[in-house]
Amino acid sequence: MADKIYVGLLGLGTIGTGVARIIADHQNKITQVVGQEVVIKTVLDRDIEKCQNFFGDTVNCTDNFDDILNDADISVVVELIGYVPAAKEYISKALSAGKHVVSANKDLVALHGKELMGLAKENKCDFLYEAAVAGGVPILRAIxxxxxxxxxKKVMGIVNGTTNFMMTKMDKEGYSYDEALALAQKLGFAEKNPTSDVDGLDAARKMVILARLAFGTNDITLDDVTIAGIRDVSIEDIKLANRLGYKIKLIGTAEKIGDSVNVEVGPVFVPEAHPLASVNNEMNAVYVVGEALGETMFYGAGAGELPTATAVVSDVMNIAKNILLGITGKNFNDYEVETLIATPEQVINPEFMRLEVTDRAGQFLELAKIFAQAEVSFDKIIQDPLDNGKAIIVIVTHPMSKAQEIEILQAMEDNEDMKLKVHFKVLEG
Amino acid sequence: MADKIYVGLLGLGTIGTGVARIIADHQNKITQVVGQEVVIKTVLDRDIEKCQNFFGDTVNCTDNFDDILNDADISVVVELIGYVPAAKEYISKALSAGKHVVSANKDLVALHGKELMGLAKENKCDFLYEAAVAGGVPILRAIxxxxxxxxxKKVMGIVNGTTNFMMTKMDKEGYSYDEALALAQKLGFAEKNPTSDVDGLDAARKMVILARLAFGTNDITLDDVTIAGIRDVSIEDIKLANRLGYKIKLIGTAEKIGDSVNVEVGPVFVPEAHPLASVNNEMNAVYVVGEALGETMFYGAGAGELPTATAVVSDVMNIAKNILLGITGKNFNDYEVETLIATPEQVINPEFMRLEVTDRAGQFLELAKIFAQAEVSFDKIIQDPLDNGKAIIVIVTHPMSKAQEIEILQAMEDNEDMKLKVHFKVLEG
Incomplete structure (x- = not known):
């Protein structure tokens, strides 16, 4: 066994430099906790000069993965390159060569996690990815x-910092969606092409990872997730939400319903007193309800160089301890149950709906008939007249199933005097 | 090695029955995660009949600890008897006999944790106590x-559910201290003699445990903690706090200042936007600030049969896995640094003060002189006249040291026209 734990680092971007910084700055504590020094030996990056400038002579900089793969000293590979096909190739090779892997790559884990975990087991290797979900929130280990x-029973998360920042700006400072997005882009929270964040895809990937771990349903994939983003959330809805006692948040929900599981991402009306309602700005939080433990919440930075790097290094230390104890590849969570996806009849929530209707006698009766037909009752109703002979009707329903919702939406579509502008899920208080 | 993991349970109170219930109800998942069945074999309780009524024939009920100590099948002892001298004796004997121990006993761990951990190491045994601090919040493992x-850098906790329940009732529903206490007692949150809760001692014990783990300062004891309770918090102060944008919470703080540590418990003015401000009712939360990870918070039930029992059973499962991996007594956190306690000059906070002064010209000048003398400046001031020729002066200071505070308090005491009614720490926003 080597006298130190040698790490190979793939990718020297923001998180990569953070990892190097933390290993250097907290060396004393890390060595004490692990029982041996943890050292970055080789860094893979296309920009070798940048790498050499950052590390000086203390580290080998290379653009050839084989320099890490074929180095018997290196027992832990940290993957931070992002691009999924390359990451998958490198990780597969590393695991097959008996090297343990830490990754912060949510896309990779959501898409290929099950396969890579299988490969890790086969090769008696550890494969950890705490940083892939809500970087600064140690939620995977908690689960x-x-x-x-x-x-x-349920995992609900504000797991996308960009959209939470935008929603906070809209709620607290009256920004429009476009203004909030522009600010998020200016501050570096959002990409130029913000699709992955604002359309809920990033959150959906994280919810897939959380759902697998929480319920042992390892066959859940992105295709099983109902995904909506925040593009339809307007200042008008945020004001209505506040008037009704709610905050609108982009929430990922993974829920056990009987033996089935429902996973969805979308804007949700969260009651003001709920712990998730006061998670603001770019912060993340994951709210977990256990049958016995009751409600818990884990709150922290969702991204950022140092929080994410801290999660990566904690995983490296965990593996280092396993190496010294001789138990790598042995301490897997073997909890697994059959993956059953809930039907639309099983998924039940109250719903917020905002409609524009022609302002004439009998119109509300039409609406009442649609809901009565679907056997759904109203919890709250607001009607405000508009200038153009139309009226706005806002409804919060009592809990109804997705199947009932589909029936109602269809009936509304068939009625030309009635236009459903938006509808969002409401979290029961 | 036995074919199952056999547990000996000391004490069949609320938590004990919870532990039995969780092991029975979640048997399938527990067996999958551990890789072997976990079974309660013997229960120690004075009331053997109650034990037999609860378990039927499935468990041995005894009032003689030797039946557990001398049973080679039993590898894990769960201590839930509370009374410290007996708990300490049983745990010491169990560890010396090579049995692993799980305890939920904060008093025991705060008082004798270091000694018992040493004994565990000596005997290559595990000794875990996640349930001792904020039962339903997995904070020790996170740290x-x-x-x-x-x-x-800092750990701040609402770690006493009883006082948080009382403060919430006072803040949200205008209860007086006495009314809030009576309700807490009626609901079973507070003991008949509530001293340990309302005077901050229970929170202080938990903060000792948290401080040791967070900073590696294993020599911290209860004597190093500055402790104040909530008896002095009046509705008047709560209203003033709200007027100034704060919530008053009983907060335990453990803070690294240079190489020193300060641990204290007392009512704190928490800014309304701070995550701890919205932790209400009997819920607990621990807010941790890391140099790299930034701010995180862990929220959940502080007590209760099932949340606490869940933490106990998770510890048992952890040990069971270690037994099967052959690494019990090896995976200790050896992080330790010298324990240095901060001086009054090092501990710096803004302070809230409420004074009653004689309402006459020059009186405020006197007050201003006292603060100027101590080189402390004001952040906010409110003066309200009273009917009796007196006035109330409320001050929030800029940050000052404990040493400066002591100087100011002394000067106020020397002035007979000035009466300091209360003073509380203010958390910076």
Whole structure:
């Protein structure tokens, strides 16, 4: 066994430099906790000069992955390159060569996590990815260890910092969607092409990872997730939400319903007193309900160089300890159940709907008939007249199933005097 | 090795029955995660009949600890008896006999944790106590594992559910201190003799445990903690706090200042936007600031049969996995630094003060002189006249040291026209 734990680092971007910084700055504590020094030996990056400028002579800089793969000293590979096909290739090769892997790559884990975990087991290797979901929130470890003795009923997360920042600006400072997006882009929270964030895809990937771990349903994929983003959320809806006692948040929900699981991402009306309602700006939080443990919430930075790098280094340390204890590749969470996806009849929530209707006698009766037909009742109603002979009707329903919702939406579509502008899920208080 | 993991349970109170229930109800998941069945074999309780009524024939009920100590099948002892001298004796004997121990006993761990951990190491045994601090919040594991790669700067906790329930009733529903206490007692949150809760001692014990783990300062004891309770918090102060944009919470703080540590418990003015401000009712939360990870918060039930029992069973499962991996007594957190306690000059905070002064010209000048003398400046001032020729003066200071505070308090005491009614720490926004 080597006298130190040698790490190969793939990708020297923001998180990569953060990892190097933390290993250097906290060396004393890390060595004490692990029982041996943890050292970055080789860094893979296309820009070798940048790498050499950053590390000086202390690290080998290379653009050839084989320099890491074929180095018997290196026992842990940290993958931070992002691009999924390359990441998958490198990780597969590393695991096949008996090297343990830490990744912060949510796309990779959501898409190929099950396969890579299988490969890790086969090769008696560890494969950890705490940083892939809500970087600064140690939620994966909490779910697998602290909830080990409990049955998890529900996981709800604000797991995308960009959209949470935007919604906070809209709610607290009256920004429009476009203004909020422009500011997020200016501050570096959002990409030039913000699709992955604002359309809910990023959150959906994280919810797939959370759902697998929480419920042992390892066959869940992105295709099983109902995904909506925040493009339809207007200042008008945010004001209505506040008037009704809610905050609108982009929430990922993974829920056990009987033996089935429902996973969805979308804007949700969260009651003001709920812990998730006061998670603001770019912060993340994951709210977990256990059968025995009750409600818990884990709050922290969702992204950022150092928070994400801290999660990566904690995973590296975990593996380093396993190496020294001789138990790598042995301590897997083998909890697995059959993956059943909930039907539209099983998924039940109250719903917020905002409609524009022609302002004439009998119109509300039409609406009432549609809901009565679907056997759905109203919890709250607001009607405001508009200038153009139309009226706005806002409805919060009592809990109804997705199947009932589909029926109602269809009936509204068939009625030319009635236009459903938006509808969002409401979290029960 | 036995074919199952056999547990000996000491004490069949609320938590004990919870532990039994969780092991029975979640048996399927527990067996999958551990890789072997976990079974309660013997229960120690004075009331053997109650034990037999609860378990039927499935468990041995005894009032003699030797039946557990001398049973080679039993590898894990769960201590839930509370009374410290007996708990300490049983745990010491169990560890000396090579049995692993799980405890939920904060008093025991705060008082004798270091000694018992030493005994565990000596005997190559595990000794875990996640349930001792904020039962339903997996904070000890988060601190030792997820923050392993980070230097923790500060831990702030609402770690006493009883007082948080009382403060919430006072803040939200205008209860007086006495009314809030009576309700807490009626609901079973507070003991008949509420001293340990309302005087801050319970929170202080938990903060000792948190401080040791967070900073590696294992020599911290209760004597190093500055402790104040909530008896002095009046509705008047709560209203003033709200007027100034704060919530008053009983907060335990453990803070690294240079190489020193300050641990204190007391009512704190928490800015309304701070995550701790919206932790209400009997819920607990621990807010941790890491050098790299930034701010995080862990929220959940502080007590209760099932949340606490869940934490206990997760510890048992952790040990069971270690037994099967052959690494019990090896995976200790060896992070330790010298324990230095901060001086009054090092501890710096803004302070809230409410004074009653004689309402006459020059009186405010006197007050201003006292603060100028101590080189402390005002952030906010409110003066309200009273009917009796007196006035109320409320001050929020800019940050000052404890040493400056002591100087100011002394000067106020020397002035007979000035009466300091209360003073509380203010958390900077």
């Amino acid at each position: 697998t260890e602290s909830f080990a003795s409990d049955n998890i | 030792t594992e997820s923050f392993a790669s980070d230097n923790i």
